[in-house]
Amino acid sequence: MQKRISLLLAAALLFPVLAWAHAYKLGSIGIEHPWSSATPPNAGVAGGYLTIKNNGKKNDVFLGGSTTDAARVEIHQMTMENGVMRMRPLANGLPVPAGKGVSLAPGGYHLMFIKPKQQWKDGDRIPVVL
């Protein structure tokens, strides 16, 4: 059973300063398949996933986002340490090299929504500004 919540991405053009180091390159950045898993009641966090494509000629950095449905949004990296899955925030953002794509997916990089304001149910749509 896979429950998926779509993330409604606000037009990045309206909020370039919040997300992209190089706002003038927004035209070359593509966002694909944003989604989140459903949460149990009173969940402390929720994961968000998407693919970012940089079709430009310059490297870029994904710096994060915001949403009205959680306290804040972090970019996390999942790693194995001594057989235990751990995750930590990426303090300097996630590099998106020129001509390449980066996927945020379960088990790897992901958006971490801290303190969702209500339970996220299958079919919900969560607005996120990147």
Ligand SMILES: [Cu+2]
């Ligand atoms: Cu996380």
